[in-house]
Amino acid sequence: MIALELRGAGKAYPPPTAVTALADVTLSVATGETVAITGPSGSGKSTLLNLLGTLERPSCGAVFVAGTDTSRLPDRALSGLRAWRIGFVFQDFHLLEHLTVLDNVATGLLYRGVSAGRRRAAALQALERVGLAARRAHRPSQLSGGERQRTAIARAVVGEPDIVLADEPTGNLDSSTGAEIIGLIAGLAGPRTTVLVITHDTTVAAAMAREVRLRDGRVVADTGAT
Amino acid sequence: MRSRLQAVDAAALGALGIQARRVRSALSALGIAVAIAALVAVLGIAASAKADLLAQLGAEGNLLTLAAGQTFSGNAVPLPTTAEAMIRAVPPVGEVTAVANVSGVTVRRSAAVPAINTGGITVLAAQPSLPHTLSATVLRGRFLGGVAQRYPEVALGYSAAQNLGISVLGPTTQVYLGGQYFAVVGILAPVDVAPEIDDAALVSFPVAQSLLGLDSAPSRIYLRADPDQVAAVAAVLPFTASPEQPEAVEVRRPSDVLVARVAAKTAFVGLFLALGAVALLVGGVGIANIMVISVLERRAEIGLRRSLGARSRHVAVQFFLESTALALIGGVLGVALGILATAVAARIGHNPVTIPLYVPFTGLGAAAAVGVLAGVYPAARAARLAPAQALRAIT
Numbered sequence: 001m002i003a004l005e006l007r008g009a010g011k012a013y014p015p016p017t018a019v020t021a022l023a024d025v026t027l028s029v030a031t032g033e034t035v036a037i038t039g040p041s042g043s044g045k046s047t048l049l050n051l052l053g054t055l056e057r058p059s060c061g062a063v064f065v066a067g068t069d070t071s072r073l074p075d076r077a078l079s080g081l082r083a084w085r086i087g088f089v090f091q092d093f094h095l096l097e098h099l100t101v102l103d104n105v106a107t108g109l110l111y112r113g114v115s116a117g118r119r120r121a122a123a124l125q126a127l128e129r130v131g132l133a134a135r136r137a138h139r140p141s142q143l144s145g146g147e148r149q150r151t152a153i154a155r156a157v158v159g160e161p162d163i164v165l166a167d168e169p170t171g172n173l174d175s176s177t178g179a180e181i182i183g184l185i186a187g188l189a190g191p192r193t194t195v196l197v198i199t200h201d202t203t204v205a206a207a208m209a210r211e212v213r214l215r216d217g218r219v220v221a222d223t224g225a226t
Numbered sequence: 227m228r229s230r231l232q233a234v235d236a237a238a239l240g241a242l243g244i245q246a247r248r249v250r251s252a253l254s255a256l257g258i259a260v261a262i263a264a265l266v267a268v269l270g271i272a273a274s275a276k277a278d279l280l281a282q283l284g285a286e287g288n289l290l291t292l293a294a295g296q297t298f299s300g301n302a303v304p305l306p307t308t309a310e311a312m313i314r315a316v317p318p319v320g321e322v323t324a325v326a327n328v329s330g331v332t333v334r335r336s337a338a339v340p341a342i343n344t345g346g347i348t349v350l351a352a353q354p355s356l357p358h359t360l361s362a363t364v365l366r367g368r369f370l371g372g373v374a375q376r377y378p379e380v381a382l383g384y385s386a387a388q389n390l391g392i393s394v395l396g397p398t399t400q401v402y403l404g405g406q407y408f409a410v411v412g413i414l415a416p417v418d419v420a421p422e423i424d425d426a427a428l429v430s431f432p433v434a435q436s437l438l439g440l441d442s443a444p445s446r447i448y449l450r451a452d453p454d455q456v457a458a459v460a461a462v463l464p465f466t467a468s469p470e471q472p473e474a475v476e477v478r479r480p481s482d483v484l485v486a487r488v489a490a491k492t493a494f495v496g497l498f499l500a501l502g503a504v505a506l507l508v509g510g511v512g513i514a515n516i517m518v519i520s521v522l523e524r525r526a527e528i529g530l531r532r533s534l535g536a537r538s539r540h541v542a543v544q545f546f547l548e549s550t551a552l553a554l555i556g557g558v559l560g561v562a563l564g565i566l567a568t569a570v571a572a573r574i575g576h577n578p579v580t581i582p583l584y585v586p587f588t589g590l591g592a593a594a595a596v597g598v599l600a601g602v603y604p605a606a607r608a609a610r611l612a613p614a615q616a617l618r619a620i621t
Binding site for chain 2 (some may be wrong): 050053055056075076079080081082083084085088090094096097098099107108110111112113115116155
């Protein structure tokens with residue numbers, strides 16, 4: 001089964017920037033695969049992730065998520081995809097400071113229309129999976145960098161999405177903490193969960209089953225290409 | 227697999243935004259609160275002042291006065307001596323009291339004061355029934371009683387007492403009236419419906435006749451009619467009092483003065499309400515401003531929520547509810563402040579506290595409307611943010 005697919009997808013930003021971030025990329029990722037997206041700064045890694053995560057629309061080509069062509073879907077349907085199928089992990093965590101760790105994780109289910117009680121119960125389970133249950137009443141600012149990223153991972157997986165997209169999850173962490181985080185993310189992959197990680201770090205890339213290398217908006221190497 | 231946000235969660239999001247920025251929220255709610263308080267206080271104070279006058283109006287609506295008038299050629303026509311008795315005979319007439327103008331007599335503090343300094347005080351002969359008929363209260367001492375029918379005693383109207391410099395009564399308090407000293411036995415409180423009493427020194431009819439040379443005819447008669455038949459009584463009064471010259475009798479309803487005063491008290495309400503509305507507008511602009519800034523500051527949060535599956539509409543609703551809740555908090559606070567101000571003003575003015583039920587609800591409604599309007603633009607702006615771009619914002 002194909003979880004994610006780009007067909008000749010490109011992204012060009014209009015003037016004044018007038019930058020072609022991604023040009024004619026064709027890529028397909030099977031369900032359960034773990035993929036590292038590598039490449040120098042400005043090679044289009046984040047744009048690729050945003051297209052796959054339906055946060056941006058391609059200027060040409062098509063993006064398929066779980067078999068659906070997203071380029072023609074309205075905002076309502078794209079939001080539904082993000083709420084139910086996709087979990088995001090960001091470099092700078094994006095935790096909400098005025099919420100506790102538990103409530104931050106529970107926010108991962110907010111836009112599914114699940115009741116607050118069930119959100120909290122699921123959030124506690126997710127926190128246990130990342131080993132932070134004891135910190136559930138703390139505020140994000142009271143956590144270390146690694147703990148914050150573990151909280152963000154718990155939020156990404158609390159709804160058990162099919163796809164986890166991580167944009168440099170270890171970029172703000174020291175190497176030993178980064179290894180721990182990558183272990184956690186790689187451990188998420190299962191027969192039904194697909195993981196894509198953008199990284200600069202070769203050890204991170206090595207932890208993934210497949211590596212896709214970008215340069216100037218094009219795929220220049222793909223260890224999983226058939 | 228739809229993106230959904232439960233109403234209760236949306237409300238919680240709105241409240242969360244306010245909680246997370248307490249000082250800023252309190253200040254912008256305060257702007258609304260001041261405006262709403264002003265509106266509620268204007269309406270409440272006007273209503274309280276009006277209620278007091280209307281209560282008086284109700285109590286004084288059946289009072290009629292009958293005064294000696296003039297002929298077409300301008301000659302004064304005294305009321306017939308029989309007028310009072312004739313009026314008493316009209317069935318719907320209750321209490322009746324008469325006063326007579328004692329002309330050519332001045333009142334002074336002592337004989338040493340020059341006769342020219344009359345202080346504008348008139349001397350009236352009055353009957354013991356006067357305070358009761360006019361619902362006048364005696365401020366100090368007592369009114370003219372049995373003794374006053376034979377001995378020189380005087381009661382002073384409120385302004386007359388002030389002019390003479392008499393505020394406290396002692397056993398030896400006297401005034402020099404028509405060539406001899408009179409004992410001051412009482413001071414009346416102001417009589418709204420008969421201001422001529424305020425400027426008068428009142429003596430009894432027998433004393434006025436024996437000591438001051440009063441002939442006998444009354445100059446003015448006050449009467450209370452059955453409240454349902456006031457107009458009918460007013461219509462027959464001239465013919466009853468002076469059958470020979472009914473056109474020379476002036477009949478008045480003193481409560482008309484109160485009606486005019488109600489109109490005067492409420493004349494500026496419209497202007498003050500307009501000023502309050504301007505204040506509310508300023509408060510609304512304040513909220514809109516703070517919400518626009520909030521949207522800019524929270525771009526990363528907006529991006530995050532979009533990545534978690536929020537629709538652009540959910541983001542709009544979040545900011546919209548926050549703005550409305552801010553204004554409503556201000557509204558509740560403002561209504562409370564306005565009611566407090568009304569109560570204080572009513573107490574100072576000795577009016578009853580009267581706040582019509584529509585006033586607090588109008589205040590809350592106006593606040594909510596301002597919050598809704600102030601929230602539209604920031605909410606639309608938040609909803610328009612592209613998710614990927616919002617996520618790139620620095621937190």
